[in-house]
Amino acid sequence: MSPAPSLRRARRLAATLLTGSLLVGGLLTTTNAAAVTSAAATTAVRVNQVGYLPDGPKRATVVTTSTQSLTWQLRNASGTVVASGSTVPRGADAPSEQSVQVADFSAYRGSGSGYVLAVDGSGSVPFDISTNLYDGLRSDAMAFFYHQRSGTPIDASLVGSDYARPAGHLGVAPNKGDTSVPCQATVCDYTQDVRGGWYDAGDHGKYVVNGGISTWLMVNSFERAKRAGKDAALGDSTLRVPERGNGMPDVLDEARWELDFLMRMQVPEGKPYAGMAFHKIHDAAWTGMPLRPDQDAQPRELHRPSTAATLNLAAAAAQCARVFRPYDAAFADRCLSAARRAWTAAQANPALYAPASDSTGGGAYDDTQVSDEFYWAAAELYATTGESNYRDAVTGSTWHTSSTAFSAYGFGWADTAALGRLTLATVPNGLPTADRDRVRSSVTAAADGYLSRMAAQGYAVPVPADGYFWGSNGEVAGDAIVMAVAGELTGDGRYRTGALETMDYLLGRNAIGQSYVSGYGETSSQNQHHRFWAHQLDSSLPQPPAGSLAGGPNSGLQDPVAKEKLPGCAPAACYVDDIGSYSTNEVAVNWNAPLAWLAAYAAERTTTGEPPTGTCSVAYKTENVWSTGFTATLTVKNTGPTAVDGWQLTWAYPAGQHVTSAWNATVTQNGATVIARNADWNRTIAPGATAGFGVQGTHTGTNPAPTAFRLNGSACT
Numbered sequence: 163m164s165p166a167p168s169l170r171r172a173r174r175l176a177a178t179l180l181t182g183s184l185l186v187g188g189l190l191t192t193t194n195a196a197a198v199t200s201a202a203a204t205t206a207v208r209v210n211q212v213g214y215l216p217d218g219p220k221r222a223t224v225v226t227t228s229t230q231s232l233t234w235q236l237r238n239a240s241g242t243v244v245a246s247g248s249t250v251p252r253g254a255d256a257p258s259e260q261s262v263q264v265a266d267f268s269a270y271r272g273s274g275s276g277y278v279l280a281v282d283g284s285g286s287v288p289f290d291i292s293t294n295l296y297d298g299l300r301s302d303a304m305a306f307f308y309h310q311r312s313g314t315p316i317d318a319s320l321v322g323s324d325y326a327r328p329a330g331h332l333g334v335a336p337n338k339g340d341t342s343v344p345c346q347a348t349v350c351d352y353t354q355d356v357r358g359g360w361y362d363a364g365d366h367g368k369y370v371v372n373g374g375i376s377t378w379l380m381v382n383s384f385e386r387a388k389r390a391g392k393d394a395a396l397g398d399s400t401l402r403v404p405e406r407g408n409g410m411p412d413v414l415d416e417a418r419w420e421l422d423f424l425m426r427m428q429v430p431e432g433k434p435y436a437g438m439a440f441h442k443i444h445d446a447a448w449t450g451m452p453l454r455p456d457q458d459a460q461p462r463e464l465h466r467p468s469t470a471a472t473l474n475l476a477a478a479a480a481q482c483a484r485v486f487r488p489y490d491a492a493f494a495d496r497c498l499s500a501a502r503r504a505w506t507a508a509q510a511n512p513a514l515y516a517p518a519s520d521s522t523g524g525g526a527y528d529d530t531q532v533s534d535e536f537y538w539a540a541a542e543l544y545a546t547t548g549e550s551n552y553r554d555a556v557t558g559s560t561w562h563t564s565s566t567a568f569s570a571y572g573f574g575w576a577d578t579a580a581l582g583r584l585t586l587a588t589v590p591n592g593l594p595t596a597d598r599d600r601v602r603s604s605v606t607a608a609a610d611g612y613l614s615r616m617a618a619q620g621y622a623v624p625v626p627a628d629g630y631f632w633g634s635n636g637e638v639a640g641d642a643i644v645m646a647v648a649g650e651l652t653g654d655g656r657y658r659t660g661a662l663e664t665m666d667y668l669l670g671r672n673a674i675g676q677s678y679v680s681g682y683g684e685t686s687s688q689n690q691h692h693r694f695w696a697h698q699l700d701s702s703l704p705q706p707p708a709g710s711l712a713g714g715p716n717s718g719l720q721d722p723v724a725k726e727k728l729p730g731c732a733p734a735a736c737y738v739d740d741i742g743s744y745s746t747n748e749v750a751v752n753w754n755a756p757l758a759w760l761a762a763y764a765a766e767r768t769t770t771g772e773p774p775t776g777t778c779s780v781a782y783k784t785e786n787v788w789s790t791g792f793t794a795t796l797t798v799k800n801t802g803p804t805a806v807d808g809w810q811l812t813w814a815y816p817a818g819q820h821v822t823s824a825w826n827a828t829v830t831q832n833g834a835t836v837i838a839r840n841a842d843w844n845r846t847i848a849p850g851a852t853a854g855f856g857v858q859g860t861h862t863g864t865n866p867a868p869t870a871f872r873l874n875g876s877a878c879t
């Protein structure tokens with residue numbers, strides 16, 4: 163069983179289209195009319211549309227036909243040039259098939275809202291430079307998992323009324339289950355209670371391999387933050403989960419929702435294949451769209467156990483036993499016992515593969531190479547228990563020394579050896595020092611590979627030109643995790659820079675100027691493929707909530723909409739924000755999990771960048787309310803010691819209210835989240851001074867005032 167990830171990738175990648183016309187200028191650009199006179203036809207300035215960290219890298223990519231270096235200017239909200247320099251011509255960029263130049267304004271350390279980068283007469287969209295830049299995304303990307311919960315009502319008080327819904331798949335008509343689910347014919351003759359867990363993506367399937375890796379990433383995010391002494395931000399009562407205040411870190415509460423489900427998928431003692439995990443549970447046939455989970459009338463079925471699913475369960479449950487122990491020893495014991503049972507069962511059934519053909523009503527998640535899953539599970543069990551049989555399984559695996567454990571295409575649901583290496587490199591264990599040093603070096607070598615690929619590309623993407631496959635954005639975020647861990651192991655700041663720059667890519671510095679995260683950025687994805695967040699198909703349904711990551715460019719064009727709308731696309735441009743394009747624009751737990759990991763990491767303060775706290779207060783006053791509408795005024799006070807120059811105030815409406823117009827500020831709303839940006843004349847708020855503005859909106863019966871506000875990302879009192 164020698165590692166051959168390239169072969170597997172070859173199977174999973176559809177034919178990559180490397181041909182296509184040169185896409186330059188005018189493809190997609192947005193200009194800031196206040197700061198820039200007019201956009202020239204030959205340039206487009208692509209930035210992280212959310213912004214940059216004051217102490218982080220700040221680079222932009224300019225699409226241009228010019229071969230000469232151009233002047234860039236960074237302008238603040240009042241149009242004053244605060245920094246300038248020259249771009250570096252990069253010529254043809256293979257994945258985007260564009261001619262590009264790079265502007266680097268990392269040396270600028272100011273902060274504020276409403277910056278614009280202007281190059282050759284074109285302006286970027288406005289962006290912030292703020293220490294608090296990622297606070298909102300940390301919370302929203304995690305909240306995605308609560309939204310995806312199966313088997314529990316989604317509570318309006320946590321997500322707003324647009325996103326509230328009844329519990330799905332609890333056996334209440336027309337649902338057929340998941341409280342007592344039969345197997346597919348010949349697989350088993352009993353039923354199993356497999357309620358709970360997260361829906362995988364835009365469909366209502368629940369898949370152990372993908373659930374396992376996503377849970378692992380979420381728990382790993384906490385484990386890493388704890389090592390860094392920064393776990394308080396993911397602690398109890400930090401996220402929007404119903405378990406707030408139970409003494410358990412909220413991120414672990416969310417992970418536990420899936421862990422309980424994964425353990426329910428284990429075949430009971432006394433049955434054939436006891437200890438193995440059923441590969442998946444989903445509808446007997448594909449359902450149409452839109453369809454809220456509680457309205458799904460399809461029969462649900464358990465599909466035959468697989469070695470890959472069993473080892474995924476073993477890995478995630480072994481990690482659970484280690485990380486949950488300080489908070490809930492009984493649960494940790496339950497996880498460890500499930501992990502041990504799964505490991506033993508997988509050893510007894512090492513080649514039970516989920517078939518590629520099993521894709522009616524749900525995805526196949528097929529994988530015929532499970533030696534990497536054996537390695538990952540052994541690594542987790544060894545790091546948790548220190549037992550010699552697991553150590554021997556680690557050191558005896560070809561993956562332990564293979565140079566391809568970290569492939570050019572990152573890790574993923576079918577490629578899990580890297581996860582084992584990350585654990586062995588970071589969690590104290592009994593490997594001999596030389597061996598552990600070798601494992602650690604493999605992490606930094608992988609990160610070096612991503613950094614050099616980024617350096618060679620105009621948009622600084624760690625993915626090769628042939629790596630734009632289904633879920634490429636998850637691949638990018640996964641590569642960032644490897645770079646972040648390399649930074650932890652070495653203290654070398656280049657790795658943090660690389661990890662942060664992948665966030666720039668996901669949030670707009672890319673071939674099509676698209677932020678792939680809903681609610682974040684001027685041109686953000688709004689129509690991701692989802693059966694409930696299906697506003698594009700039914701205007702009474704919501705758009706995806708803020709913080710949902712689209713799968714991203716996929717040169718395989720594996721759905722009818724992509725085939726129709728993207729023929730000839732450059733690999734990095736094979737994306738369309740259409741609900742029908744499930745192969746470029748679906749959401750999925752295994753993509754949002756690395757995004758949440760990365761957002762939590764990016765939101766952490768470095769020693770030099772501690773945020774000001776409690777430097778604002780907000781008075782929200784409902785002025786008028788009638789049967790369907792309301793007006794309200796907001797007064798923002800700067801309670802800090804320094805002037806605010808350019809501001810952005812954010813809040814969430816708790817009961818489905820929608821802003822329809824505003825005065826004295828520019829106001830946009832995505833889902834429940836509202837962003838108000840200053841007008842030109844009230845952009846500066848001196849210490850102790852206030853700025854006021856107003857909104858008019860609709861409500862659906864009740865009109866409670868919002869209670870939590872953030873000014874430039876920082877919570878107001």
Ligand code: 9MR
Pocket residue numbers: 174362363364365367524525526527632633713744748749750
């Ligand atoms: O992420 C999966 C990708 O690697 C596969 O190529 C693709 C086709 O099998 O399936 C993707 O996963 C989907 C799953 O099969 C069903 N739920 C939605 C997932 C994301 O699109």
